[in-house]
Amino acid sequence: MQPYDGELGDAVARAQRGDETGFADAYRLVQPGLLGYLRGIVGDDAEDVASDAWLEIARDLGRFKGDGAGFRGWTATIARHRALDHLRRLRVRPRPAVLEPDVLELPGPHDTHDQALEALSTERALALVRTLPRDQAEAVLLRVVVGLDGPSAARVLGKSPGAVRTASHRGLRGLARRLTVRDGTDPAPGGPRTRGEPT
Secondary structure, eight states: OOTTHHHHHHHHHHHHTTOHHHHHHHHHHHHHHHHHHHHHHHGGGHHHHHHHHHHHHHHHGGGOOSOHHHHHHHHHHHHHHHHHHHHHHHHHSOOOOOOOOOOOOOOOSSOHHHHHHHHHHHHHHHHHHTTSOHHHHHHHIIIIIIOOOHHHHHHHHTSOHHHHHHHHHHHHHHHHHHHHHHHTOOOOTTSOOOTTOOO
8 A cells, every 4th residue: 555545436426427627636656657668668768658648547447346456456457458569569669769859849947957967867777677687677667766666666567466576576686786886886795685696
């Protein structure tokens, strides 16, 4: 459970009754985690894939049954399907690498320096997650970024909760190892090792 799941459940119920503000509230609560999850799977195409997912979510909202936590899991499942479709299309028809010109934007009300640092650290974290094997990366993203519990993440991935728990644990251990290597520090000599890790 996330602290906002009660508010999310209420927003979804209002949206199902046709309240546009309810849908906007549900979007506001779910989109950041969903976008982080998709960035870990499809990289820079995350916003496009999220848009496709939200179109499907809006279309099928009347069929959803459940609470706020259930809605997060349901939206993550839809987003994952759209991401996998997107990756299949890219394999069939790869896009040429084209550098797009920078677009100037008017300054926003937020501190640009802080926003840049936050975006940079988020992008670095997601790039690091993308170095993990796919099952571990998805498990970590669903558990940590989207905030799903083990059984909900397992339903999204079509795996057992034990398999997701193991993949998540291995993924987090792998990230910890990569961070210590990148920072130039050695793991504690007497610290615990994962199965199969050299002694």
